[in-house]
Amino acid sequence: MQIASTLLQFPSRYTNCEKFSHVGIYRLRRHIRMYLQTLPADDLAEDSCVLPVRTQKPVDRFDNYRWRGENLKDYTFFEYCMVVQRCSRREASSTDYPYDERHPNFETYVQRVAKTSAQIHTVCLHGQLSEFQEEEETVKRGHAMTAAIRNDLAEVLVAFFVPWEKLLALFEAHCPQYKTRKDANSEVWSVIEPSLPHYLRTYARNFSLLQKSKEEVAVDAIGLFEQWWTS
């Protein structure tokens, strides 16, 4: 039956969200650290990415965002992944936006902003929200929210919800010792988060769904106790 279904090209999953933007968290961290100058600029040379053969120079989503141009400069990376897509210059309309002139594909592509909800992409994360995730996974039916894990999560949130060009100034303003402080990200995020627009705060808040909260652990523990008591 499965063979018949596949040959008939029926889906193996059913969803109304068909458009996804995939973001590797590991690579996102590297880009952010490069912006904050905690990683050398040439570190990106070690970055691997999937590239179409015809490209004259490596270009990926991060490059597109970096050279998104003046018109889209206020977009956060999360918004950019959701609503901006590349479009051939031959099919461009007056509502599309050019890349910055430094973009390798400036001559051939423009940026198109979604106009309907059907054109919005869902941002998918690949990789661990925290570099200590494996350690966390070993906590049976629980969740270890250490300062290091909180800082890792804050780094991802900062990368997604603050325009990258503003990062350096924000870190220098709110945490001048950010190059040596291990909790710099969580400190800066705690300052920035309340000032974000409501919809971005909602998305950021939803990141916590991918982690387990203390309340759930508490209820979880009660459930376990009840199971044990009745067995």
Place this chain on the structure above:
Amino acid sequence: MGTVLSDVNCSGCGRDHSMGYGIVVKRRHWRQFQRELNSLTLDRIRRAITALANNQRIADATIITLLQHLRSVGAYEPLSFAYKLAMRAQIKGISIRFGMAAWWLTVNPSDLRNPLVLQLAGIIFSAESMPAAAAAIRRMISVTSNPVAVAEFFHYLCNSLFLDLLRSGSDTLGILGKVAAHYGVVETNGRGMFHIHSLIWLSGNFTFDELRRRVLEDPDFAARLTAFLESVITNAIDRALTDDNESRFSEHMPQFSDDICDDDFKEQLLVDSQSVAVKCQMHSSKHNATCFKYGNKSKCRFGMPRELVPTPYIDDFGVVHLQRTNGWITSYNPAIASCIRSNQDISWIPTSSKALALVQLRYQGRYLSSSDVSESRSCFRVHVKFKRQRFGIRNRFLPRCKVFAPSIQCLGS
């Protein structure tokens, strides 16, 4: 160089691969890699292939260099482990976009009993003229010899469920409220028949904390939420109807006249759905092998029989306990039961104990990555004829949706 080279043959000609493959390469190696790749010609590649086929060494230095850098070759393979990981990432992405999932719904369509399978298989029948037993046998024979009809049946049923009954993504009211998104993963059972586990997100993007706080602090809101859930989820069977309905179970959906009033429609639907529930939602009091398949031999993994709840209440944690008058029945939605006429399991996630299993989305992860079976490894050709047919669910049920599923928005903002 750390390269994943998908297809030298086409890439060497300076074209993108027709199947959409890409090449993974480190940025600092890109120019060298591209130069070498573009210098390849079809003849050079053919000579290298011939040399390999004859157990000889490849003479072309460029190809040798490229092969040395080749670490692995990847391709899209449906239902592979990587594909399941990608599905898990998609579920997480939807959760970030739409918030906490509101419903967990499992549907097990019955291919052995549904008349639509026969129609898709091209078998002409008359329900009135066919005794039930003979019909069941005939269907069984046609099903086992016609997997295409069953696959089509499942596909149409899923589309009807999500698009017509739930009205997912349409910004209109469905039977579970205003559904913003759904994500259902198809699985097979031991017999090979499909079933689907799905998460359903409601519009509004409410959170655990917010909902739980309001449930605990606002009695009026809690009462409305409970009433909403009671209208959507049923854990009860009216004993006065049970015995009678078991014999009245029909594999056909009841016909409702256009001028029927809402109260009559609701009454008829509840009676019909109870007849389906008696047949399809009751857990065997003797249990079966699958109840104990994960090691615990003393306790049914479905928690049957479940504790009876005479009247719905909300506990100290804000968990809503819906009325349950039968310990052996699996939760069901009357409209879905009446339409699909087979087994289902529905749960409200945000303020139920199901949420505990759901957080971290590890629960789904277990479902998604529970097996690594690839159909493409045993692929064969099947010639099929399509016979398009869809349920006429939308016209019959959606005008009545308001009777069963008040929008989540009406719970109060």
